[in-house]
Amino acid sequence: MPELPEVETVRRGLETWCLNRTITKVQTLHHRATNPRSISPLSELVGATITKVSRRGKFLWLELGRPYCLVAHLGMSGQFRVQEPSIADEKHLRVRMTLDNTQELRYIDQRTFGWLAINKYEGDIPTLVSEIAPDIFEESFDRTLVKAKFRSRKSEIKRALLDQSLMSGVGNIYADESLWRAKIHPATSCDQVSPQKLESLFRAVESVMSKALVEGGTSFDSLYINVNGESGYFAHSLEAYGRTGEPCSRCGTPIERIVIAARSSHFCPHCQRM
Numbered sequence: 001m002p003e004l005p006e007v008e009t010v011r012r013g014l015e016t017w018c019l020n021r022t023i024t025k026v027q028t029l030h031h032r033a034t035n036p037r038s039i040s041p042l043s044e045l046v047g048a049t050i051t052k053v054s055r056r057g058k059f060l061w062l063e064l065g066r067p068y069c070l071v072a073h074l075g076m077s078g079q080f081r082v083q084e085p086s087i088a089d090e091k092h093l094r095v096r097m098t099l100d101n102t103q104e105l106r107y108i109d110q111r112t113f114g115w116l117a118i119n120k121y122e123g124d125i126p127t128l129v130s131e132i133a134p135d136i137f138e139e140s141f142d143r144t145l146v147k148a149k150f151r152s153r154k155s156e157i158k159r160a161l162l163d164q165s166l167m168s169g170v171g172n173i174y175a176d177e178s179l180w181r182a183k184i185h186p187a188t189s190c191d192q193v194s195p196q197k198l199e200s201l202f203r204a205v206e207s208v209m210s211k212a213l214v215e216g217g218t219s220f221d222s223l224y225i226n227v228n229g230e231s232g233y234f235a236h237s238l239e240a241y242g243r244t245g246e247p248c249s250r251c252g253t254p255i256e257r258i259v260i261a262a263r264s265s266h267f268c269p270h271c272q273r274m
């Protein structure tokens with residue numbers, strides 16, 4: 001599933017290949033690619049010019065000149081590609097937007113949990129994204145306030161990290177990796193985490209996701225926008241996620257797996273004690 005660093009890589013790719021392009025034709029090939037909350041069919045995008053590509057957490061939006069924008073959520077398997085029209089359609093092509101340079105911005109989604117929607121704004125943020133808190137890289141991210149919100153909760157810290165209304169963009173993989181780095185047990189109650197530990201957790205979130213951004217950000221040097229799935233980061237840098245039974249790289253204790261908020265949590269029972 002694409003997480004914040006992958007979505008940011010997509011944003012940069014779209015910015016590189018689509019900025020200031022006008023959409024000349026739209027073809028929708030699957031009804032589920034359009035979010036039911038879209039204020040009009042995607043065909044209404046004809047004539048719109050992409051003036052900016054923005055992101056909050058895992059939501060992307062193409063700014064089309066106020067008051068409209070095109071919001072995208074990649075779901076489990078959504079991808080954008082910019083292709084020459086001569087290139088054969090991908091098997092799971094859902095939406096084709098032809099640009100004024102004849103290239104096609106294609107939305108491909110095997111599992112169709114992702115969606116596109118024409119949307120209006122609430123302030124600077126699309127209404128469909130307005131419930132989502134700023135992510136840790138945004139200027140509007142208020143670190144002091146978010147820490148206070150964390151410390152006032154009695155839920156498990158892992159659950160709070162995944163809560164998109166507190167801080168957006170931290171998915172399961174980055175949550176486990178950050179907790180391992182900060183040496184915090186994922187089931188620790190938020191109000192039991194010291195301010196120092198919480199700060200080291202926030203720093204871990206920043207460094208884990210920045211590292212993934214650097215690695216993902218170099219991978220689109222052609223018209224293929226690398227959008228999806230496992231970025232290079234996952235191949236060699238995971239310390240906890242998906243490593244059940246393998247030795248912790250700090251202490252050698254086998255990594256364990258428990259379930260919190262219906263998601264797998266991977267942690268070292270020695271380094272991350274309650």
Ligand SMILES: [Zn+2]
Pocket residue numbers: 248249250251252253268269270271272
């Ligand atoms: Zn350990």
